[in-house]
Amino acid sequence: MTASSRWILALSLFASPALAAPQQGPGARPPEFSSPEVKEDRTVVVRLFAPEADEVRFSSSDLPSDTPFGRGVAMTKDDRGVWEATLGPVPPGSYRYTFQVDGIPVVDPRNPTTSESNMNTWSLVTVPGSPVSDLKDVPHGAVAEVHYRSESLDRFRRMHVYTPPGYESGEGEYPVLYLLHGATDSDASWSSVGRAGLVLDNLIAAGEAEPMIVVMPMGHTGPFSFGPGGSSFERQMEEFVTDFIADVRPLVERTYRVSDDRRHRAIAGLSMGGAQTLEIAMRQLADYGYVGVFSSGVFGLDRQGPGGGGDARGPSWQQRHQAALDDPDLRDGLHLLWFATGREDFLLNTTRATVDLFKEKGFDVTFEETDGGHTWINWREHYLPDFARQLFR
Incomplete structure (x- = not known):
């Protein structure tokens, strides 16, 4: 058999469904x-x-x-x-x-x-069928995957950033919302399963929210577990807060046309991100006009032990932030302190205890106790849009 004959036989075998179909x-x-x-x-x-x-x-x-x-x-x-x-x-x-x-x-x-x-x-x-998170025929912004070097952590990190429709071709400054994810998720979670970009597109198109930049950083600093006594959580909390304050926010303010005043800066987060939100906000309360806490609060505040309740290892969350909690000027300049948690959420008591603490300190707190539990159905379909509608008005 010639070489050309062998090629013809091979091609015919490949092309014949009866001969080529696998068993x-x-x-x-x-x-x-x-x-x-x-x-x-x-x-x-x-x-x-x-x-x-x-x-x-x-x-x-x-x-x-x-x-x-x-x-x-x-x-x-x-x-x-x-x-x-x-x-x-x-x-x-x-x-x-x-x-x-x-x-x-x-x-x-x-x-x-x-x-x-x-x-x-x-x-x-x-x-399909969501009034807030469906892909609709409206002007769309963009979600960018942004890599940066964290000098505080000495490594490269990543965040996702939403810019509203018209940002690239326009001028002027925009308000900014820093939006934090929960435990075991990533900086991509709010824009994938959370569909934050589409939620903002739809709200802005309907005139229900102001055009804003949304920054979604990576809340973990390595492989995560709560660990014995919550050591991994506590360590990563401090590492992330340091990275956020020293690297993330300065990078955003250098790179994007964001307003630099308190009235146009918001921060919010779900679950672990809600606890991080409170930690960042209370360290720099003069810088944030809007704070949102979804399905979260000060971990441990509703019980004695590690976390908010304090123990032998150090002061409680309240003790560490006593100056900010007691400062009437910082309190009065906060336009919105907003909590939302479902009645079936395992962190409901944590939220209630945290809300009670802020109310005792004279803060004007809004608390929405909703249906449902600790799920994206609440965070994506209800809490993010409800919070965004109240920002920068």
């Missing part, structure tokens, strides 16, 4: 299917090809825990080796998920949309 079994090419599939009735079908697996479960910490699918769903396998589960109807919004394949978490290989956390990545599915 089922280990290493086989998966059949055609899509995942996730979002249907008009807001049910979501997820699928995974895993012919050798004994068990596959759908898992998501973002879905409502009081629904049949909120704590995970066992998937069923068909004769092609494709596992499938139907969820819903699912409330509008974005949700992170993974598959547990014989106990091992994996992302959905058919879904290119992901959400990065501090130490892992999630698949991400969006169910």
Whole structure:
């Protein structure tokens, strides 16, 4: 057989479906299917090809825990080796998920949309229908991934920055909101699962929020765990606050056209980011006109021990910030101190204790005790838009 004949035979074998189609079994090419599939009735079908697996479960910490699918769903396998589960109807919004394949978490290989956390990545599915976080036909701003060198931590770091529609071609200064994420998440979380850019686009287009710059820094300074006695949390809290004050905010103020007065500077955060928000704000209260705390407060304030309650290792949070808490000029210049936490949230008592402390000190505090728990449904669909509507007015 000549060389050209061998090439013709090889090409014909490759082109013939009957001859080239792989057989089922280990290493086989998966059949055609899509995942996730979002249907008009807001049910979501997820699928995974895993012919050798004994068990596959759908898992998501973002879905409502009081629904049949909120704590995970066992998937069923068909004769092609494709596992499938139907969820819903699912409330509008974005949700992170993974598959547990014989106990091992994996992302959905058919879904290119992901959400990065501090130490892992999630698949991400969006169910349309949200009045605040849907992609709509309105002017859009931009979310940039910004790398910088943190001199205080002696390493490169990253943050995400939203600029409103018209910023690049316009002039003038803008107010700024520093928006902090929660424990185990990353600087990408607010713009992926939190859809902060789209939330602001929609609010600005509707005239419900002022055009603003939103800075979303990385709140972790390394691999994270609460650790014995909360040592990792406490260490990273101090490292992040130092990085924020010495590096993040100065970089933003050098690079972006942001206002430099208190009336046009806000800071807010969820969960861990809410605790960081209070720490930063109370160290520099003269610099912030608006402070938002979502599903959080001073950790430990509702009990004795590590954190806000103080212990033998050092003064309590209240003792450390006594001067700011007692200064009437700092207090009177704060336009908004806003808390929101769900009634099913495990940090509700922490929020209540923190609100009580500020009220005892004479602060004008707004506290929204809402439905729901410690989930992105509250932070994305309610707390961020509700807080943003009150800023810089």
